[in-house]
Amino acid sequence: MPFSSCAAVARGKGSKPPAAGGGFPAIGALLLLDARLGAGRAAQFLTPEGLWQGWIDGPPSKSHGAPGHYREFIGQLCGFVDEGARHCVARR
Template sequence: MRDAEEADELDQLVRQYVTPGRRYLKLGGSLLRMSGPERAEFARSLGEDAGKISDAGLGVLLGGSWRERKTAAWLIAVAGRTEFRERLGELLLASEGPYAGRAYCVALAGFGTAADAGLLVAYLDRYLGRPDLPYDQPAALGALLLLDARLRSDRAARFLTPDGLWERWLDGMPGTDLGSPAHQRDFIEQLCDFAAESGRGIST
């Protein structure tokens, strides 16, 4: 009976927060291509839901598939719910599924502390040595560079030395154009700005 109740709860949360307007597909680069009115309405709706969903509901979504996890991470980012920092770091490091990792990076970058930078460093230490696993390394590096700029730190520097981990990781994927590290930083910054814009109306 408990399993059925949990499935019903997840289904209700998905219908309320994940699938309306195919939200889960728009959370990412698509946001940056929206027109002004569309962007404003999407940000308003996202902020409203980020303020409304409970911590328990977010926990349930984080236990779901990539659609639920991606949406939950964005709602967490918009509402600035730093109590989920460690959980997002664990999910990023585990990399159990596709498509959600960038959302974890956006949330961590938006939280903006040295603790968040440490979680990104742990991910890069593990996965930049694995060119056979092209997961969310660009997003994590971009998020770390953004945090470095905001915190006046240089945690990303050791990954970017000549023949360093980033360069060697790229060498393992010939023909793949991921843009420069600066491009990755700017992209994550734009997504963080959208999250901040969406969260401005949330009561604290």
């Protein structure tokens, strides 16, 4: 999968804190980029006292799964975008 598709999914809307649902795709994108690049940057957010746990525990209440689930979901979205991009290029 091209890096550019993953980066586009990961960018989001500016630098303001995510809305109630925004943390899920954000951690998924960060975990996916970590896996692809071998960066290991997500670990600091996933500690018991890290930002992920604080976001999950904070208002409003959220139902959530494991962070790895969101990584898989973002990976599927990137795959969908890549497949669509291949079809667009093929039409030219």
